[in-house]
Amino acid sequence: MSEKKIRVLVAKPGLDGHDRGAKVIAQALRDAGMEVIYTGLRQTPEQIVEAAIQEDVQVIGLSILSGAHLHLFPPVVELLKKQGIGDILVIGGGIIPDDDIPTLKAAGISEVFTPGTSTQDIIDYIKANVK
Amino acid sequence: MFNDAKIKELKTKKQVWTEKVEASIQKRPERKKEFSTDSEITINRLYTPEELGEFDYEEKLGFPGEYPYTRGVQPTMYRGRLWTMRQYAGFGTAEETNERFKYLLNQGQTGLSCAFDLPTQIGYDSDQPLSRGEVGKVGVAIDSLKDMEILFDGIPLDKVSTSMTINAPAAVLLAMYIAVAEKQGVTPDKLSGTIQNDILKEYVARGTYIFPPAESMRLITNIFDYCSKNVPNWNTISISGYHIREAGATAVQEIAFTLSDGIAYVDAALKAGLNVDDFAPRLSFFFNAHVNFFEEIAKFRAARRIWAKIMKERFGAKNPKSLMLRFHTQTAGSTLTAQQPDVNIMRVAFQALSAVLGGTQSLHTNSRDEALALPTEESVLIALRTQQVIGYEIGVTDTVDPLGGSYFIEALTNDIEAKVWDYINKIDNLGGAVKAIELGYMQKEIQESAYHYQKAVESGEQVVIGVNKFQMKEEKPKDLMRVDPEVEKFQVEKTQKVKEERNNPQVEKCLTELKAAARTDTNLMPYILDAVKAYATLGEVCGVLREVFGEYQAVATI
Numbered sequence: 226m227s228e229k230k231i232r233v234l235v236a237k238p239g240l241d242g243h244d245r246g247a248k249v250i251a252q253a254l255r256d257a258g259m260e261v262i263y264t265g266l267r268q269t270p271e272q273i274v275e276a277a278i279q280e281d282v283q284v285i286g287l288s289i290l291s292g293a294h295l296h297l298f299p300p301v302v303e304l305l306k307k308q309g310i311g312d313i314l315v316i317g318g319g320i321i322p323d324d325d326i327p328t329l330k331a332a333g334i335s336e337v338f339t340p341g342t343s344t345q346d347i348i349d350y351i352k353a354n355v356k
Numbered sequence: 357m358f359n360d361a362k363i364k365e366l367k368t369k370k371q372v373w374t375e376k377v378e379a380s381i382q383k384r385p386e387r388k389k390e391f392s393t394d395s396e397i398t399i400n401r402l403y404t405p406e407e408l409g410e411f412d413y414e415e416k417l418g419f420p421g422e423y424p425y426t427r428g429v430q431p432t433m434y435r436g437r438l439w440t441m442r443q444y445a446g447f448g449t450a451e452e453t454n455e456r457f458k459y460l461l462n463q464g465q466t467g468l469s470c471a472f473d474l475p476t477q478i479g480y481d482s483d484q485p486l487s488r489g490e491v492g493k494v495g496v497a498i499d500s501l502k503d504m505e506i507l508f509d510g511i512p513l514d515k516v517s518t519s520m521t522i523n524a525p526a527a528v529l530l531a532m533y534i535a536v537a538e539k540q541g542v543t544p545d546k547l548s549g550t551i552q553n554d555i556l557k558e559y560v561a562r563g564t565y566i567f568p569p570a571e572s573m574r575l576i577t578n579i580f581d582y583c584s585k586n587v588p589n590w591n592t593i594s595i596s597g598y599h600i601r602e603a604g605a606t607a608v609q610e611i612a613f614t615l616s617d618g619i620a621y622v623d624a625a626l627k628a629g630l631n632v633d634d635f636a637p638r639l640s641f642f643f644n645a646h647v648n649f650f651e652e653i654a655k656f657r658a659a660r661r662i663w664a665k666i667m668k669e670r671f672g673a674k675n676p677k678s679l680m681l682r683f684h685t686q687t688a689g690s691t692l693t694a695q696q697p698d699v700n701i702m703r704v705a706f707q708a709l710s711a712v713l714g715g716t717q718s719l720h721t722n723s724r725d726e727a728l729a730l731p732t733e734e735s736v737l738i739a740l741r742t743q744q745v746i747g748y749e750i751g752v753t754d755t756v757d758p759l760g761g762s763y764f765i766e767a768l769t770n771d772i773e774a775k776v777w778d779y780i781n782k783i784d785n786l787g788g789a790v791k792a793i794e795l796g797y798m799q800k801e802i803q804e805s806a807y808h809y810q811k812a813v814e815s816g817e818q819v820v821i822g823v824n825k826f827q828m829k830e831e832k833p834k835d836l837m838r839v840d841p842e843v844e845k846f847q848v849e850k851t852q853k854v855k856e857e858r859n860n861p862q863v864e865k866c867l868t869e870l871k872a873a874a875r876t877d878t879n880l881m882p883y884i885l886d887a888v889k890a891y892a893t894l895g896e897v898c899g900v901l902r903e904v905f906g907e908y909q910a911v912a913t914i
Contacts, residue, residue: 240474240490242563245603245690248803248914249810263914266563267478269486291474292729292839296489322729323832340694340727341823343814 232282236264236273241291253344270300287317302333312356393651395608397771403763420756424664427757428715429680434753440718441743446471446496448843450506453496469519471495477564479525479898482847492843499851500893504532514542518549524566526553531885550591556617557596560798561603571905577628580635582881591640601644602690604806607655612779620789636678645707646688654768656714685711686720692727695822700724705742729836796913858891874904
């Protein structure tokens with residue numbers, strides 16, 4: 226493949242320490258040929274956007290299991306737009322009730338992956354939607 | 357246990373039998389080429405005395421309540437008293453959680469287990485910037501003694517034991533509990549319960565750390581020392597494999613890493629000048645009950661035997677209570693599916709049964725809807741009833757260690773023990789648990805297992821009903837529990853009111869003294885106790901300690 230590798234930032238906003246999913250997905254994306262940077266725990270939206278700029282990524286994957294997604298996902302998209310890099314694909318995952326998904330999508334989160342999703346589905350989604 | 361000549365004879369007969377079976381397998385193969393446990397221990401077609409060989413009953417099993425405690429820590433186990441049924445609960449405000457506690461006690465629950473929200477677990481008040489959106493979400497928000505008074509209002513702390521899932525700021529919450537009890541007229545020596553207080557597994561798997569390892573270990577040994585003199589019936593730590601397992605570890609890794617952490621705590625306390633038999637009887641453990649039924653039972657039994665050996669042989673403990681591995685169990689949250697959530701009731705029941713057959717001292721059963729949200733009251737009730745069915749209806753509690761002596765269970769217990777020792781030795785060679793964690797060794801091992809499991813699920817090799825087999829179209833359940841978004845505002849206002857009404861010069865004085873003490877090697881518990889009694893907040897106390905101790909920076913392992 227002569228194409229440039231897709232660069233992804235896997236980020237953990239908020240205070241929860243459940244990073245099994247984030248790490249499994251980071252590894253799966255890497256095995257699928259992407260370049261993956263994992264932020265570690267307890268990142269603020271500001272820190273995530275800064276890392277996305279520094280690492281020059283095309284995709285941000287947000288993972289949260291504490292229930293604070295409505296507070297922490299939308300500001301990431303807002304900050305990206307402010308920086309003029311609103312074309313970065315932002316996806317999210319974790320324990321997220323179905324009822325919240327329309328709100329998150331309206332805020333600019335392209336897709337939300339809930340428990341039981343296969344890593345292949347996420348890989349396929351990124352490949353099809355990365356800009 | 358078996359005589360040599362008989363075993364020889366058996367071996368020959370088994371050979372004949374095996375050949376017969378292998379011939380018939382040519383025509384009708386078994387379901388899989390190889391059968392194995394979650395820890396990749398090969399499972400044979402059949403277990404006989406041959407697999408156990410020279411099995412020395414007294415050395416391997418002993419009697420219940422006696423070394424090496426394989427069969428249980430009490431002589432009569434559940435014939436005497438059932439395990440403590442202890443459902444983990446906590447959400448929103450102290451007011452709401454107090455109601456849930458009272459509901460559970462009224463339903464026949466026998467102990468409390470308190471979940472704190474993430475700001476509390478990380479030592480922030482509800483009004484600090486990083487707390488935004490997290491207040492009251494995964495547990496109850498506690499900022500000051502005021503909240504703790506509300507949380508335990510009307511609950512007699514000399515009658516109910518309370519387990520608190522709190523780690524980095526454990527000393528502060530314990531101090532608040534002691535202070536609330538005093539207000540109820542209950543002296544610290546009458547208190548029973550547990551603080552999790554296990555920072556090492558926070559670095560490895562759970563993530564709610566604050567301070568660096570050395571300072572954290574100091575706080576922990578301060579608690580050991582203080583409680584041995586003042587709160588003698590308190591379990592000063594719950595050394596936890598639960599979260600290590602949830603992060604993806606195998607059964608063997610769960611036990612190996614937990615017991616290695618245990619060794620590190622004992623080492624730290626000895627180094628701080630404590631006498632092993634003064635604190636070791638109050639060490640307790642917390643394990644996961646996962647899906648592979650027999651491996652889990654064997655795991656619990658192996659863990660008791662290994663810990664008894666460690667305490668006796670490595671640390672020279674003399675008090676039998678120092679040798680006993682007492683543990684709480686929770687069923688495996690990560691095995692719950694968002695798909696067909698009612699099926700989770702069955703998963704939980706089998707997992708809970710494995711914990712009982714493994715001799716647990718207390719048990720939390722998960723609710724069916726936990727892959728979707730916090731559990732509703734109705735779901736929690738089914739989970740509690742599941743324990744009650746096991747305890748009161750099905751007869752598994754009528755004899756001690758009913759599976760002891762099963763060829764399979766004993767062979768599996770031996771296999772797990774051997775593999776756990778391999779890991780413990782490896783970690784010893786790396787310089788102990790703290791060093792292994794700083795090197796990212798445990799984290800990497802767990803990550804590998806987690807990824808391996810995920811691939812096995814996606815390939816269908818590991819069946820998860822409703823996820824990769826027997827799926828069906830379904831509507832997602834409605835009526836999920838949701839934390840009221842007003843909680844944060846309510847909580848912030850309450851804490852600000854506390855800050856206005858308290859004696860602020862007194863708070864300042866306490867915090868200054870705490871800071872000075874933190875710079876020496878004196879025991880910090882009395883200082884923390886004074887501060888919380890003056891209504892200094894959790895965030896203020898932890899803030900002072902953050903200034904002196906600094907904060908832990910995680911190692912990158914991926």
